[in-house]
Amino acid sequence: MxxxxxxEKLNILADAAKYDVSCASSGSxxxxxxxxxxxxxxxxxHSYTEDGRCVxxxxxxLTNHCIFDxxxxxxxxxxxxxxxxxxxxxxxxxxxxxxxxxxxxxxxLSSGIFxxxxxxxxxLVLVAKKLRTEQNFNGYIxxxxxxxxxxxxxxxxxxxxxRLSVNLEMPTEAGLKLLAPDKSRxxxxxxxxxxxxxxxxxxxxxxLFKSTPLFAPAGQSTQVIIGATxxxxxxxxxxxxHFYKNYNLKRVYYSGYVPVLADKRLPDLNTAVPMVRENxxxxxxxxxxxxxxxxNEIVDQQNPMLDLDIDPKLSWAIxxxxxxxxxxxxAPLQMILRVPGIGRLSxxxxxxxxxxxxxxxxxxxxxxxxxxxxxxxxxxxxxDFERRDLTGTRIKQFILAGxxxxxxxxxxxxxxxx
Numbered sequence: 001m002x003x004x005x006x007x008e009k010l011n012i013l014a015d016a017a018k019y020d021v022s023c024a025s026s027g028s029x030x031x032x033x034x035x036x037x038x039x040x041x042x043x044x045x046h047s048y049t050e051d052g053r054c055v056x057x058x059x060x061x062l063t064n065h066c067i068f069d070x071x072x073x074x075x076x077x078x079x080x081x082x083x084x085x086x087x088x089x090x091x092x093x094x095x096x097x098x099x100x101x102x103x104x105x106x107x108x109l110s111s112g113i114f115x116x117x118x119x120x121x122x123x124l125v126l127v128a129k130k131l132r133t134e135q136n137f138n139g140y141i142x143x144x145x146x147x148x149x150x151x152x153x154x155x156x157x158x159x160x161x162x163r164l165s166v167n168l169e170m171p172t173e174a175g176l177k178l179l180a181p182d183k184s185r186x187x188x189x190x191x192x193x194x195x196x197x198x199x200x201x202x203x204x205x206x207x208l209f210k211s212t213p214l215f216a217p218a219g220q221s222t223q224v225i226i227g228a229t230x231x232x233x234x235x236x237x238x239x240x241x242h243f244y245k246n247y248n249l250k251r252v253y254y255s256g257y258v259p260v261l262a263d264k265r266l267p268d269l270n271t272a273v274p275m276v277r278e279n280x281x282x283x284x285x286x287x288x289x290x291x292x293x294x295x296n297e298i299v300d301q302q303n304p305m306l307d308l309d310i311d312p313k314l315s316w317a318i319x320x321x322x323x324x325x326x327x328x329x330x331a332p333l334q335m336i337l338r339v340p341g342i343g344r345l346s347x348x349x350x351x352x353x354x355x356x357x358x359x360x361x362x363x364x365x366x367x368x369x370x371x372x373x374x375x376x377x378x379x380x381x382x383x384d385f386e387r388r389d390l391t392g393t394r395i396k397q398f399i400l401a402g403x404x405x406x407x408x409x410x411x412x413x414x415x416x417x418x
Contacts, residue, residue, distance in 0.1 A: 010094070012084040013061040016075055019258060020059075020110055020144065020167075020223065057140070058098050059108040062086055062123060066112030070169070070180040071263045072228045075112045079261065085114075088126045095127075096135050106140030106162075107131070117148035117187075125153055128160035142218075147187040151194050158198055163218035163250070166191050168243075171236045175229035179265055192247045195220045199248060219250035226281065227274040228257035228266055232304040237284055237295045244289065254281040280306040287312055290344055291337050310396060314340040317377055318392035324377040329358045331378075340399075341373030372402050 063085035064075040074081065086094075091109065098104045109127060114120045124143050131137040143161040145154060157164055166188050170176040173185045195216065202215040222243060226236060240252040256278040259271045284306060287293040291313070298312050299305070307315040317324065317340050326335050328350060336347040346368040353359060353367065358381040365371055376395045390398075 006090060006094070009084040009086055009090070010060065012082050013064060013086065014059065016064040016112075017059050017061045017108070017110055019074065019255070020108075056104050057106045057108050057142075058095055058104045060086070060091070060094075060110075062091065062109060062111035062120070062127070063114060064112050065114060067115060068113060068180065068182050070183065071261065071265050072169075072179050072225060072257060074260055076261075088123055088130065091127045092130045092135065095131060095139075096137065099137070099139060104139075106142070108142045108144075110144035111146070113146060117146040118150055118153060121146040121149035121153045121157070125156045125160065128157065132160045140218075145191055147183065147191065149191060151191075154191050154194055155198060158195065158216040159213055161216060163221060164195055164216050165221040165223070166195075167223045168239070169223075169225060170229055171224045171226070171231045171239045172229075175231055178229060192220065192222070192243070192249075196247045219248070221249055221251040221253065223253040223255055225255050225257050226278060227271075232299075233277075233281065233284070233306045234295070234299045234301065234304045236281060237288070237299060240285060241288055241295050252285060254278050254285070276308045277306065280308060280312060284312040287316075292334050293338075309400060311340075313338065314373065314396075314399065318396055321392055325379045326377065328364065328378045328380045329354050339374050339377050341370035341375075341377075343368070373399055 061075070063083075064081070065083050065085055066073070066075045066077055069076045069078050073079075091107075095104070095107045107127075109124055111120050111124060114123075124146070128141050128143060131141065140163075141161045142163040142165065143157050145157060145164050145166050147166055154164070168176075168185075168188055169180060169183070170178075176183060176185055198215060199219065202212065205212045224236065224239065236254070243249050243252060256274040257267065258273050259267055259269050262269055284298050287298060288295065293313075293316070297316060303319075306312055310318075317338065323335075323338075326339065328336065328339075333347055333351050336342055336350055337344065339347075342350070349367045350359065350364070350369075353363070357363075359367075360380055360382040361371055361375075361384055364374070364380060376390065376398070
């Protein structure tokens, strides 16, 4: 192995992979067996596990050669950049060597398109197969699958990888046609539908046969780029909701567009990366999946964009003050979940604890409630901090005055509302 050449490839292909954000783990339970290498039971890289541990991952492209010319992509064929490609064996060797040095706990592998979808997908699958069958590697593997690849290759990929994902790229078909006219939305949807059906079939077979081989135990995910086209948050969240409901996705990742290419179809090169908007979309996504909200409660045609100053749950509460205050000692769980400053775990603790005593502010703080936010929307067993006749605007001002969001600190002009 030519170490200098491998290092050069690594610099090129790791740098090209940094724009893909969909690498968190979320739930693989692959266990080490037969004294192999690795154990994916606690998730993977660049993500925090439930116990707060940060784990790492080798995140690279197989190649940055590409037959497509997507306006937003640094690897597009018309971009004048250094090109490189790993062989299958080089990726296998790098993964094992980095793992043995304790640098990584898994692999995130994506790729440009060599000459067609199947040719490229076959090599991605070979990497995972060699790691599993020749190296006995049990660490986390996330393969970014290639739209248009055959069902047979997708099935093989699911046997060796923990998670598979197909990027939607743009939130809408119109956006994709504008910036990537050579790509087909249907080529992205077909493998997602195939994976959904395979995952359902695997779950059914697992009920009958415990020895059924694992199939993509961490499920499938996708990624959309925001800010490169003009879709509003209503369109983006409806797209995410559609794919959660119809394709059983584990996650939709929102990637703020990084302006690195000059193109009249794209925002100017000096346009800021929409980090705050990206964060608000993740918060709204959380409300859809875990808090019982639907898209139209979070945004609608009258309010098509998420409020950048405050999180979506606080924004909803301020627009619906008629639903508050709620009595924390009697309200149903679903209503407590809608109170700003109360998370899922805290809401469950409240419902459990109030069986034994009526809760006051001190007890709510011990449970984990952010009372500086919740106090405007709840009553409890105390006369302190009872809600006054404040307007939504005034509540927002009080809460923002005590906000320490890292995103808002970086937002120019955030204090102008005062």
